[in-house]
Amino acid sequence: MLLREVEYAKPGSVAEALQLLAANEGARALAGGQTLVNVMKARAASPDMLVDLNGLEELRGVELAGDGTLTIGAMTTYTELMRSAEAKARPILGEVCATIADVQVRNRGTIGGNVCSNDPTNHLPPLMVAVGARMTIVGADGEREVPAEEFFLGVYLTAVGPGELLTRISVPAGKKDGFAAVTLGAEGTCICNAAATVNGSVRVALGCVDAVPVLVTADSAGGVADAVRAANLMPPSDVHASSAYRTHLAAVLATRAAEEATAR
Amino acid sequence: MDVTVTVNGETYEREVEPRKLLIHFLRDDLDLTGSHIGCDTGNCGACSVIVDGTLLKSCMLLAVQADGSSIETVEGLGEDGELTRLQRAFNEHHALQCGYCTPGMLMSATALLRENPSPSEDEIKKALQGNICRCTGYWNIVEAVKSVADA
Numbered sequence: 001m002l003l004r005e006v007e008y009a010k011p012g013s014v015a016e017a018l019q020l021l022a023a024n025e026g027a028r029a030l031a032g033g034q035t036l037v038n039v040m041k042a043r044a045a046s047p048d049m050l051v052d053l054n055g056l057e058e059l060r061g062v063e064l065a066g067d068g069t070l071t072i073g074a075m076t077t078y079t080e081l082m083r084s085a086e087a088k089a090r091p092i093l094g095e096v097c098a099t100i101a102d103v104q105v106r107n108r109g110t111i112g113g114n115v116c117s118n119d120p121t122n123h124l125p126p127l128m129v130a131v132g133a134r135m136t137i138v139g140a141d142g143e144r145e146v147p148a149e150e151f152f153l154g155v156y157l158t159a160v161g162p163g164e165l166l167t168r169i170s171v172p173a174g175k176k177d178g179f180a181a182v183t184l185g186a187e188g189t190c191i192c193n194a195a196a197t198v199n200g201s202v203r204v205a206l207g208c209v210d211a212v213p214v215l216v217t218a219d220s221a222g223g224v225a226d227a228v229r230a231a232n233l234m235p236p237s238d239v240h241a242s243s244a245y246r247t248h249l250a251a252v253l254a255t256r257a258a259e260e261a262t263a264r
Numbered sequence: 265m266d267v268t269v270t271v272n273g274e275t276y277e278r279e280v281e282p283r284k285l286l287i288h289f290l291r292d293d294l295d296l297t298g299s300h301i302g303c304d305t306g307n308c309g310a311c312s313v314i315v316d317g318t319l320l321k322s323c324m325l326l327a328v329q330a331d332g333s334s335i336e337t338v339e340g341l342g343e344d345g346e347l348t349r350l351q352r353a354f355n356e357h358h359a360l361q362c363g364y365c366t367p368g369m370l371m372s373a374t375a376l377l378r379e380n381p382s383p384s385e386d387e388i389k390k391a392l393q394g395n396i397c398r399c400t401g402y403w404n405i406v407e408a409v410k411s412v413a414d415a
Contacts, residue, residue, distance in 0.1 A: 002288075007282060050326075102394025103393065105321070
């Protein structure tokens, strides 16, 4: 499919990318393009300019600090994260990335792109909320850090505003994590997912049940199902699952993720 | 915009519109029609090529993004008219019916075998997950790849 006419810019630095995004109202950042290029084919998005972030090495890579905090560059691909020795410090990250789409998409698609697109069926938004990630956003006014719980604002909408970029995600140390999902075929579109972290209490973030990940907490894995029911979820129905079925799955998957996290 | 790429060892320089996808550039501008367009939505993998050593779907990349890169397509697999071991195995194991998905399957399997010369059956299936065969002839495709995996 031929895309609508679009300008293309390949900035050499984050500062230049920010200038381009701020100076051109119809400009959009192009990360891996594994979603954006396809929605452009369908004309669901029609940016006037693509600001390609692929040349920006400063946005790539995974670093591990002495206290166990991981810093993931927004342009790090799923494959790079899966292969990163540093990222093994929080194993759930690579494990979940390995279940996203297929080899070709994982080779190009990025961690930043996944969270910034905030498709409710994506795996990384609930995972980032569960692990308590912090997102660094840079814009004309400088840098700010937003906790994952406040980063996801609506369907396809995040705290990254016009003229801004997500530059990195920091994930605190931890190992007791779990993830469970029901998808259309292995590693296909998600019907419902849940990410859990145990740190004293159990934190579970549910995906596909609302516009943004829904966070519930419980004292133990055994209490998670009741906590999910108490959240009075009203997920949408679609061709794949009714609202009632998604609600049922939410409690089941939250429990599975919490049990996996507890067992680690 | 000017784009210079090396495809299968040969350098090409062309003027392209930024909106042109890499698959269209390969097929329409360079006349390399071995890579196929199946779904055009990033699902089927018929357009898979190797860009600077990385397996990608060329319908989700702009041609201008490939500027300066080295691309391998199915046309470049064999040498001097000789098929590769993998290509011969596809023939011997009847790993193609209509053949539409074959260029993508070959590129994905080639990328796999470079990284992992002795993949298990499960690893082969996972590596080919991004390639859809509309004839559903997966069994023989996996058999063909398995047959060239180092024991």
